[in-house]
Amino acid sequence: MPARLKDVASRAGVSIKTVSNVVNGYVHVAPETRAKVQAAIDALGYVPNPTARRLRGGGTGVIALAVPELRSPYFAELAGLIVRAAEPRGWTVLIEQTDGRAERERDLVSGLRRHSIDGLILSPAGLDATEVLTGGLPTVLLGERMWDGPADHVAVDGAAAAADATRHLLRLGRWRIAAIGAPDRPTAVTRTQRLAGFRAAMAGSGLAVDPRLVVPVSGMHRADGAAAMARLLDQVEQPPDAIFCFTDPLALGAIRTCADRGLDVPGDVAVIGFDGIEEGRYSTPSLSTIAPNTGRIAQFAVDLLAERLGGGVSAAVPPRAICVEHRLLARESTLGRLR
Amino acid sequence: MPARLKDVASRAGVSIKTVSNVVNGYVHVAPETRAKVQAAIDALGYVPNPTARRLRGGGTGVIALAVPELRSPYFAELAGLIVRAAEPRGWTVLIEQTDGRAERERDLVSGLRRHSIDGLILSPAGLDATEVLTGGLPTVLLGERMWDGPADHVAVDGAAAAADATRHLLRLGRWRIAAIGAPDRPTAVTRTQRLAGFRAAMAGSGLAVDPRLVVPVSGMHRADGAAAMARLLDQVEQPPDAIFCFTDPLALGAIRTCADRGLDVPGDVAVIGFDGIEEGRYSTPSLSTIAPNTGRIAQFAVDLLAERLGGGVSAAVPPRAICVEHRLLARESTLGRLR
DNA sequence: CTTAAGTACTGCAACGTTGTAACGTGCAAA
DNA sequence: TTTGCACGTTACAACGTTGCAGTACTTAAG
Numbered sequence: 001m002p003a004r005l006k007d008v009a010s011r012a013g014v015s016i017k018t019v020s021n022v023v024n025g026y027v028h029v030a031p032e033t034r035a036k037v038q039a040a041i042d043a044l045g046y047v048p049n050p051t052a053r054r055l056r057g058g059g060t061g062v063i064a065l066a067v068p069e070l071r072s073p074y075f076a077e078l079a080g081l082i083v084r085a086a087e088p089r090g091w092t093v094l095i096e097q098t099d100g101r102a103e104r105e106r107d108l109v110s111g112l113r114r115h116s117i118d119g120l121i122l123s124p125a126g127l128d129a130t131e132v133l134t135g136g137l138p139t140v141l142l143g144e145r146m147w148d149g150p151a152d153h154v155a156v157d158g159a160a161a162a163a164d165a166t167r168h169l170l171r172l173g174r175w176r177i178a179a180i181g182a183p184d185r186p187t188a189v190t191r192t193q194r195l196a197g198f199r200a201a202m203a204g205s206g207l208a209v210d211p212r213l214v215v216p217v218s219g220m221h222r223a224d225g226a227a228a229m230a231r232l233l234d235q236v237e238q239p240p241d242a243i244f245c246f247t248d249p250l251a252l253g254a255i256r257t258c259a260d261r262g263l264d265v266p267g268d269v270a271v272i273g274f275d276g277i278e279e280g281r282y283s284t285p286s287l288s289t290i291a292p293n294t295g296r297i298a299q300f301a302v303d304l305l306a307e308r309l310g311g312g313v314s315a316a317v318p319p320r321a322i323c324v325e326h327r328l329l330a331r332e333s334t335l336g337r338l339r
Numbered sequence: 340m341p342a343r344l345k346d347v348a349s350r351a352g353v354s355i356k357t358v359s360n361v362v363n364g365y366v367h368v369a370p371e372t373r374a375k376v377q378a379a380i381d382a383l384g385y386v387p388n389p390t391a392r393r394l395r396g397g398g399t400g401v402i403a404l405a406v407p408e409l410r411s412p413y414f415a416e417l418a419g420l421i422v423r424a425a426e427p428r429g430w431t432v433l434i435e436q437t438d439g440r441a442e443r444e445r446d447l448v449s450g451l452r453r454h455s456i457d458g459l460i461l462s463p464a465g466l467d468a469t470e471v472l473t474g475g476l477p478t479v480l481l482g483e484r485m486w487d488g489p490a491d492h493v494a495v496d497g498a499a500a501a502a503d504a505t506r507h508l509l510r511l512g513r514w515r516i517a518a519i520g521a522p523d524r525p526t527a528v529t530r531t532q533r534l535a536g537f538r539a540a541m542a543g544s545g546l547a548v549d550p551r552l553v554v555p556v557s558g559m560h561r562a563d564g565a566a567a568m569a570r571l572l573d574q575v576e577q578p579p580d581a582i583f584c585f586t587d588p589l590a591l592g593a594i595r596t597c598a599d600r601g602l603d604v605p606g607d608v609a610v611i612g613f614d615g616i617e618e619g620r621y622s623t624p625s626l627s628t629i630a631p632n633t634g635r636i637a638q639f640a641v642d643l644l645a646e647r648l649g650g651g652v653s654a655a656v657p658p659r660a661i662c663v664e665h666r667l668l669a670r671e672s673t674l675g676r677l678r
Numbered sequence: 679c680t681t682a683a684g685t686a687c688t689g690c691a692a693c694g695t696t697g698t699a700a701c702g703t704g705c706a707a708a
Numbered sequence: 709t710t711t712g713c714a715c716g717t718t719a720c721a722a723c724g725t726t727g728c729a730g731t732a733c734t735t736a737a738g
Contacts, residue, residue, distance in 0.1 A: 004694060015718045020696060028715055052694035054390045055723050062401075062433065069419055071617065076415030080408055083436050094401065094433045097422050222621040256621040278410065282561040282595040284623050343724060354688045359726060367685055391724035394693050685734075693725090701718075708711070 003044035012040035023048060063119045063305060065093050066108055068100040072220065072249065073277040074294075075123065078142075081298035082121060089306060091118075100125035102187065119305045125188070138308040140301045144193045151319050152304040156292040156326045158190060162197025163204075164328050165244050165272045165290050170205050172334060174242035174270055177202065178213035180228045180254055181220065181246025194246045194274065212236055217250065225253025233261060241269060242334075248275035248289055255285070255333060270334040276327070285332035292326045300324065342383035351379035362387060402458045402644060404432050405447050407439040411559065411588065412616040413633075414462065417481075420637035421460060428645060430457075439464035441526065448476070458644045464527070477647040479640045483532045490658050491643040495631040495665045497529060501536025502543075503667050504583050504611045504629050509544050511673060513581035513609055516541065517552035519567045519593055520559065520585025533585045533613065551575055556589065564592025572600060580608060581673075587614035587628055594624070594672060609673040615666070624671030631665045639663065 005023075009016045014037060021029050022037040023046075029037075040046075050061065065082055067075040083093045094117065098104045105124055119138040139151045144158035169177050179198050183191040195214070202209050215232050217224045225245060233239055245251035251273030258265050265271050265285055273280060276291025300322050344362075348355045353376060360368050361376040362385075368376075379385075389400070404421055406414040422432045433456065437443045444463055458477040478490045483497030508516050518537050522530040534553070541548050554571050556563045564584055572578055584590035590612030597604050604610050604624055612619060615630025639661050 005696095006694080016694090017696080017719080018717060021717085024696080028717085030716060033716075049694050051390055051393045052723090053696080055394050055693090055725090056695045056697085064431075070409070070422065071416045071419045073412060073415070073618075076412070076418075077410045079415075079434070080410045080436060083409065083434060092403075092433050092435065094431050095418070095422060096431065097419060222617065226621065252618075252621050256623060256625075259623045278561065279412075279591075279618055282565065282591050284595060284598045286595075344726095345724080355724090356688060356726080357686085360687085363726080367687080369686060372686080388724050391693090392726080394695090394723090395725045395727085680738085682737075683735085686732090688729105688731075690727105690729085692727090695723090696721100698721085699719090701716100703716080704714095706711105706713085708709100 002049070003046040004049070005046075007044055008037065008040045008046050011044060012037045062092050062094055062117055063121065064096060064108075064117050066096040066098050066105065066120065066122045066124075068123065068125050069097050070095065072247075073279055074247065074249075074275040077277060078123075078294050078298060081294055082301060085298045085302040089302065091302075098123075098125065119309055121301050121305060125190070138305060140304045140308075142297065142301060144190050152308065152321075153319060154297050154300045154304065154322045154324060156297075156324050158193035159197035159200065161274065161290045161292070161326045162194040162244070162246075163201035164197075164326070165274060166198050166201035167204075168288070168328055168330060168334065169242040169244060169270055169272060170201065170207075172242070172266075172270060175205075175207055176210070176213070176238070176240045177207075177242045177244060178215065178232060178240035179209075179244050179246070180215045180217065180225060180232070181250050182214050182216040184216040184218050191246055198244055210236075213240055220247045220250060222249045222253035222256070225250030226257045227253070229254035229257035230261075233257070233263075239263065239269060242266075243269060243271050245271065245273045248273035248277045248280050248287060251287055251289070251333070252279065252283060255283070255287070266332070266334050266336050272334055276329060280329075280331070285337075288331045288334040289329050290326050291329050293324050296324050341388070342385040343388070344385075346383055347376065347379045347385050350383065351376045401431050401433055401456050402460065403435060403447075403456050405435040405437050405444065405459065405461045405463075407462065407464050408436050409434065411586075412618055413586065413588075413614040416616060417462075417633050417637060420633055421640060424637045424641040428641065430641075437462075437464065448478075458648055460640050460644060464529070477644060479643045479647075481636065481640060483529050491647065491660075492658060493636050493639045493643065493661045493663060495636075495663050497532035498536035498539065500613070500629045500631070500665045501533040501583070501585075502540035503536075503665070504613060505537050505540035506543075507627070507667055507669060507673065508581040508583060508609055508611060509540065509546075511581070511605075511609060514544075514546055515549070515552070515577075515579045516546075516581045516583060517554065517571060517579035518548075518583050518585070519554045519556065519564060519571070520589050521553050521555040523555040523557050530585055537583055549575075552579055559586045559589060561588045561592035561595070564589030565596045566592070568593035568596035569600075572596070572602075578602065578608060581605075582608060582610050584610065584612045587612035587616045587619050587626060590626055590628070590672070591618065591622060594622070594626070605671070605673050605675050611673055615668060619668075619670070624676075627670045627673040628668050629665050630668050632663050635663050 005016045005019050008019045014033060019037050022034050065079060067079060070076050079095060086093050096108050121140045121142060123142040141151050141153040144155045181191055182195050199209055212235055215228045217228050243254055245254055251271050255265050255271050258269055263269050273287050273289040276289050280287030280289050344355045344358050347358045358376050361373050404418060406418060409415050418434060425432050435447050437447060460479045460481060462481040480490050480492040483494045520530055521534050538548055551574055554567045556567050582593055584593055590610050594604050594610050597608055602608050612626050612628040615628050619626030619628050
């Protein structure tokens, strides 16, 4: 039984609308009326009812964030940053997990309208570009996509970043370089781009890519990396001297397998990942990686959504793509112990 | 401009209310009327407006989950499980980050009413027990608390689990055992309980706890563990032969410092953590830990909330406390390489 | 043949809010 | 003085839904 405008109004001896005006900071309210109303508000502990506001035609202050899964550290950290970036705007974030299944993404995008949601930040993993718009919801896409997608979109340049990782290995004098995390299906855009960058950097150094050293995975977790590394070591007579893993968890799993097999990292095999998750700073050996600026990704995602929502950008404005910078973090898994 | 009841009604040639009755499965509707209405619903793609329903007095299908931060792997994994457990009930989960600040928790609990939320699952870190109820929202608490708290509550027995961890170290013949993660303020209930369990197990073996080996921390991250370990090593002339860290990230940070200082884990120092996060299975050395059954924690939390919400349990029923089992996962950081 | 109970459906009001239009004021400009 | 205007305030309607009370008709019971 929370206080309503009506209660405040009768206590302050004014009309409902005047209270509404005070609450909403309308200018033309006599100071003493305002004070009287404010006193009543404080006395009753009045808090506006957002449901009613929404019904009347406003926003809900809730946006949805859809990621493959929260147990992936990269997405957990990103989600945390997005929640934080949404805070100053007074938004709360509703989180959905897609499990990376296009079908589930589709259900989500179309079904989210049932909730009272202002906008969507979607990290798609397999949804066809054209399908994204069907929801009719203001949407921002995260992650490496085609740059002419159907919605606003924030990402790093995956191919360039992958090439940077590869070149880092090449600069260290490694040339028999494996790649773990190749796509197992054509819709996995992120992995396809990273693979392309890998190939480009190899080609740039005049090196051929041994097909047996390109290992596809079905998941992007530590277990998948460990299994892929084991498979790789079992299939080739001579192990690679370096590995570019397309995510940090893949790399950490691969490193674990190396340890189990008695391979020294980076002595025998240098390993570099991709994500820049905090875990890699403290692992043994610490993990060299490509770190997208996740803070800026989160900020841009929220800002782009805010612009679409606030009408700052007409719906007719074509989708914008923002490319966020990345850094190469060279650590022990490629450089060795530093001291 | 989605279709409203009114639109469906005029298309089907019936009253608004009859359409409402059909949508809500009211029994006394003639089959042919129902079919006619259903056809209109399908034709117009009518979807009920949840905001209006909520205003009228129903639930929203949205629950809130408040955790300290998503970047903590334990909470990220738990959040993922809760989102998944909420799915079959048709609930979506709105996530808030408290940063472990009681003040922020207070704001959240009282402010969440502003959103249209049916219930709250709160993992408190410092909020006084009595304050939790002020929100007036059906609430389930997570994490080790007083067992006579003001709301339904799911947790492992933190003291018993901590004692298990300590006894594991004792069984390995270690006796100079340090604890990293002691509370730096009295309201940190979780850490206080784990410390109590640690002390109890030590006392049970007739061992005194060297106060210098009990290290308080201000945060529970890898960095805090690394710093605490460094502080510990700097302060005592002879390093401990084992360390119980109150969370896995603390343990992983501590292990990292050991590596930097040339201490072998577990040769020189055995390390055990608390959380059972996936990361510990793949770290080098893999991390011994206490693993609460997070799957069941998530399930119970959602189920308890559902009971309060669904009226299956009267509001008068006193708060229930569910104690979830935990397992000791003994791995390399205490046992050494197994092969 | 009346009465009661049940079925099929409808209209109205209410949930709490805000935009719009309107109403008096009082004061400055005509 | 009259006009005009800005100010302070208010009544009313609407947002889309559902509970309640009611109407009209049908069937069963007394």
